Amino acid sequence: MSARIKDVAERAGVSVTSVSRVLNSEKYISQKILDKVNQAIKELNYTPSQIARSLKKQKTDTIGVIVPDLTNYFCSTILSIIEESASEYGYNLIVCNIAENLDKELKYLHALQEMRVDGIIIMHQKFDERILSFIECAAMPILFSCVRSPLQGRFSVLINDYQAALDATEYLIGLGHRRIAFLGGDLEDITAGYSRYQGYLDALSKSAIPLNPDFIRFGNYKQESGRLMMQELLEQQERPTVVFAVSDDMAVGAMNCILDYGLRIPEDISVMGFDDSLFAEAVRPMLTSMQQPVRELGRTSLEYLHNLIQNGSEPDCKEVYLPHRIMERASCRRI
Structure with a gap:
């Protein structure tokens, strides 16, 4: 059987209360008692019950x-x-x-x-x-x-996901892009899905850039999703000059698809991600991304x-x- 706190007290020749005080690192315990209890714990290989301690502390x-x-x-x-x-x-x-x-x-x-x-x-x-x-x-x-x-x-x-997506889109507009594709997430996700999409829409509106529904796709934030959405965009008659993906995972999937089509990044199509994850500096060319801290x-x-x-x-x-x-x-x- 596993040793109990009572066994430790008997081995150390002290009260159960003294053992409890040592286990809970309470103040004003003499060095003599501390040494006795610690020695008894070592000899008996005693492990305090986490459940019992949690019940006592209510934590x-x-x-x-x-x-x-x-x-x-x-x-x-x-x-x-x-x-x-x-x-x-x-x-x-x-x-x-x-x-x-x-x-x-x-x-x-x-x-x-x-x-x-x-x-x-x-x-x-x-x-x-x-x-x-x-x-x-x-x-x-x-x-x-x-x-x-x-x-x-x-x-x-x-x-502020809305502001971050708006800032990202305005950054791309500032680079001269007008055909800006958007790879979004689930719109039921108010933060990463809906808010980032709304930031993209409002940035286009502020710069009087017409919204092209053919440049908008929604996925699940993963690489394969980004690849499939990018494939759809590349098979259209009019291609975007830049793709803004709301996750770095989707951005990398889009980059892989662009390269598979024999196109160059950023010479033929630019790509921007979101999160600034480990992916951003691991891929080539290194990915421009909206950083979350x-x-x-x-x-x-x-x-x-x-x-x-x-x-x-x-x-x-x-x-x-x-x-x-x-x-x-x-x-x-x-x-």
Whole structure:
């Protein structure tokens, strides 16, 4: 049988209370008792029960993270920063990869609740009434990272996706482009889908550039999606001079397709991405991209969730916007 705290106390010749104080790193413990207890723990190979300690503290020191797709470079990079920050704050992480499956997400949310996690970070924005109801009624803090909260009472850390897409499109217009194709995401995704599309539309409108529906495609943020949409654009009679993709993954898929057609980037067609993921500097030519501050997004998300857990109340400001910027590289040219 595994050693119990009572066995440690007997071996050290001290009370169970003294052992508990040592395990919880409480102050004002004599060095003599500390040495005795630590020696007994070592001899008995004693491991404290995490469940028992959690029940006593009313905390599990555990955070759940709902990730839409771990194969997406941006998501996996943000997750690694969140994990790094969680470790610094003493939290364990439970990662739930839902692969865009809402039934799976609901199952994970209930499982995290049963595990009594201290808080949850959600990194996507496709919901149904069941999930919205869970979020609205949940007792633990829930924070949205990189997306807007669908409910007013929850907290979000993100960039201004509408403004970022508008800035990206205006940058391309400033390079002289008028035939600007748009590779977008799911419009049900208010943050990365709808907001970025609206930014693109408004930038064209502000510059009095007619909207060409043939230059607009919607995919799922992945490389293969970008490749297939780019193929459709290249098989049209009129081709764009530049493609703006709302994820670097789709931008790279589009670049591969352009090269497969024997065309040059940026001499024949320019390409701009969104996120400034690891892909951006790995491909050739290096990809011009709208940068999301990945490290700041991950660290700030964990920091604010920690504050919500510690304070038990949310601040008046529900949305924290971090700055975005264009990373100019070799995939876009002036015409």
